[in-house]
Amino acid sequence: MVIAELHRPKNVKTLPNVLSKEETFKLIDLITNIKHKTLLALIYSSGLRISEAINMKIIDSDSQRMLIHVKNAKGKKDRYTLLSTKVLVLLKEYYTIYKPKTFLFEGQYGEQYSSRSAQSVLHKSAKKAGITKQITLHTLRHSFATHLLENGSDLRYIQDLLGHSSPKITMIYTRQQHIIEKHYQSIRYAANIFIFVLHN
Structure with missing residues (x-):
């Protein structure tokens, strides 16, 4: 058999794990630091x-x-994303206590805060919140995008906020099962109204 004729298996595209809004808020609320x-x-x-x-x-x-100005992000691009009013309150309280000098989040000795430390905080809080899903810090980003989509935000708007170079990358969130179910529910609702109008 000629090796060139062998078909390579397609890459399996798995959907990212996403937290519900309730899980996300509980996870963050349980953090005392x-x-x-x-x-x-x-x-x-x-x-x-x-x-x-x-x-x-x-x-x-x-x-x-x-707004948050994200500088030199992936692909060496700048972008703007949302600054929540609740997070602004947290930022002001945090800044008053810690008074960071260079980076917004600094370690114990003024060095840049590490992703490993942040990941540890996430896992401890998730365990405390009773969340058994396999999650990472990137899960929070996935959840942000999914929750915006659930609330009816335009996909292009979400793409800009996330800094995706292509809408195809952002499209993965439309494949989430609960998004699909919500979409079908709206279609069924519209169809039922249409049928009602036809019969009256």
């Missing part, structure tokens, strides 16, 4: 990658326009 709470709340509410969060400087948050 203000630095840890602020970091995870910011990652979720702004849809940040962990590298983007720990590279943030103090000047990157714009409380006037309620």
